[in-house]
Structure formats: C-alpha cells, structure tokens
Amino acid sequence: MKTPHSLRTYFDLTGRNLHVDGVDVERLVSQYRSPLYVYDLSILRQKYDLLRSAMPPHLKIFYAVKSNPNPALIRVLLEKGCGFDAASIGELYLLSRLKVPGNQILFTGPGKRDEELAFALSLGIRSFNCESTGEILRLNQIAEQAGLVANIGLRIHTESAIEETTPIIGGHSIKKFGVDEAQIDGAVDLCAKLPCIRLRGVHVFNASQILDHQALAENTRSILHTARELASMHHLKLDYIDVGGGLGIPYDENEKELDIVALGKLFDDIKSKESEIDWILEPGRYLSGECGILLTKVIDVKKTSGHTFVITDAGINTFLRPALVGQNHPVVVANRMDEEATHPCTLVGPLCTSLDTIGNEVLLPEMHVGDTLAFFNAGAYGFTESMPYFLSHPIPAEIVIEKGLTRVSRVRQEPVDYLESLFTI
Ligand SMILES: Cc1ncc(COP(=O)(O)O)c(C=O)c1O
Structure with missing residues (x-):
C-alpha cells in the first residue's frame, strides 16, 4: 500500500492485519468500538528523543498542546523535561492539573480573554506571547490588580516567511497574528511605560507542515536577526527568542521526511551569539502526529456515476482535518x-453534507462493508480539531498503547451521554 516511507519506521506494514505496538487493531475496534483514536506512546517518545538529540542544547522544546492535548501524551513529554505552549484556558487547566511547573509554560494565541490572562498569571507561567498592544494593556491592568508582574514576548508578524504548501497558518500574508513590523517600536515603547509588564522575548511563527530543513533554518536565521536588531535598537535584555513550530511530517508517499539531523546541524551553525538567551521551538505535529491512528469501520460501499464512495462511521465530526486543510492522510485497510x-x-462519513469527506481520490483494495480503515498521522490535529457534536453521533474513545498494554484515556461517549445535558428545562 502507498504510505509515506517514514511510517515504516513506526509500524509493521507487512502482515495481513495492522498491529500497533504488537496489538491487532481489529481487536482494538471490537473492544473499544469504532471510530477509535489510538496513540502509541513509544512513537511519541521516539520522536521527542530524535528531536532533542538533533537540536543544540541551548534550544528549549515547548510542545504545542493544541496539536493533541491528551494528558497521556503531555505526561510523557513532561517526564522528558519538555515545556508546553498553551493556547487557551482549557489547555492551561490541563497543564496545571498535570502539575506542570509554571516556568515550563508559555501562553500564545490571539484573542486571549481577561479570565484566561488572569488564570495564566495565577499559574506563574514563564511568559505570555502577546499578539497586540490591546492585549498588553489588558494584561498590565490584570497584573496590577493581582499585584504581579507579567513577563511577555512580543509576537511579530514579519513580512518574510516560509510559504506553506498546505495552507494552515497562512505564511506572510496572514495578518491575524502578532504585531506588524512597522508597529514594533510603538509596542516596545508601550511596554517600557507599563509598570506590570516586562518585555523579555520575541516570538515569530507563520508557517506549519514544513519539510524543508533549509527553509526552516533560513527562517530561523531571519527571526533571530529580527530579534537581535530589536534588542539592540531598544536596549532590551531578552531572555528568549521563540521561533514557533512548523516542523512537518510526510502525509504523502512522495514526500520526504524532514531531515531533523541536518536541521539540528544548521541550527548549530546559526548558533545564537547571545547563548544565554533561550532559543525556543514549539513543535506540535512533529511530536504528536505519527503516534496517532484513527480506526473506522466501513458502513457502506456504493457506486455513483461510476465513482466508488466508501462510507465510514467516522466523518468530519470525528476527523475534520482532511476536509479543513484539504490534505489526505495516509490510509490503509487494516484487516487486508x-x-x-x-x-x-472517495472516503466519506455519515454526515448530511458533501463537505464530509475524509479521503479524496484514494487508492485502496476493493472495499467491503465491515472493513476497518486506519488513518495515519492522526495524532496531531485529529480528534482535537474535529467537531464531535455535529449530527449527534457517538464520540470516539481515545486509547493509549504502551509496551503492548492498552489504556482508555477518553471514554467513548454515546449520544445519550451528552444529549441529556440539553434537558435542563
Ligand atoms: C503559536 C503556535 N505555536 C506552535 C504551533 C505548532 O505548530 P506545528 O504543529 O506546525 O509544529 C502552532 C500551530 O498552530 C501555533 O499556533
């Protein structure tokens, strides 16, 4: 079957039935029902170790929780000494519930509400990556009321950025994130006047799913340059430069794996002159993507105008990403x-919209009702990016596998489990 070569590093694709960490996935769907998200924690460990050993020691890794907020994954990364980038009060809550120390947490993202800023302050997080002067002013006020000082980084929208092959963040043309380069001076001056704001960092992130190590290194070089210029022009003492995430994984058999070792060497060459400044990377997909598989049963197979539609019990309610970003995930028939x-x-779900497509123009063996499809790379932006309540279908379980043992992380919810909450009146 046609899958990216890199998947063979993590899965044995040679037998008749797909196994994850030695466990037959057919057994998993009969035990935990379909659809089902499965995370193999040993793959997550491998990915972290690969990244950590390739990167220079002064580079700090902060996992982007948004890619997969499952606590089992966060625990593994926490054990390894990873930091975390949160994007909402819910993600901050998860991190505090898992006892992640405040100095291992960053908070990034547009539209942070007052309540979120106050909660993050109460956790003593390392820094807020601020997206606008309005946000900085509100944070100052909230910190003042709490008698605290907030360390912040300024998120900058740079004119130059890597162009994405799959539109996700948006490259240089997207202006929703950060402060324009032309507005930096005003923002820095504002920070200097605010009693409860300490500007300590610079953050730039415009492009995701990048497989070209040279483009990533070049982009990083330019971010470091921008940060250095800003620091020297404004006599700032920065303690971190955050270059965001963006490290890609192959989704297509023709895509080559990101050469992480070569990237590490280029990063080493760039070597920040100010080695006392932490250089922060916020990878999401690179860490969590490949450890996750979505399993789904085929409910119906039909031919319409000569075209075969395979209808599965997972639609965009369970797995929105392929439709949202227009990218197929590698997929196999797990039982053949x-x-x-x-x-x-064409692989479609049970929802009443033609947007409900989870695989476009896919090549598979002849499909039958009852087959099990396995979508790879579903660990990042899989469950979490979906719309589980649409059409009131069951919400799948999330299970983790480690050393051949399976544990339920999220219990499957039947519609009755969440629909009853509508009957309060
Ligand atoms: C601020 C920020 N950091 C990190 C990431 C992770 O990006 P990726 O999964 O491409 O590594 C994202 C993704 O949207 C993001 O918005």
Missing part, C-alpha cells in the same frame, strides 16, 4: 494490508 491498492475511491 497485503492486498493491492488498485481501486480509486
């Missing part, structure tokens, strides 16, 4: 892995 993929088909 050894059969040749010669039949073009």
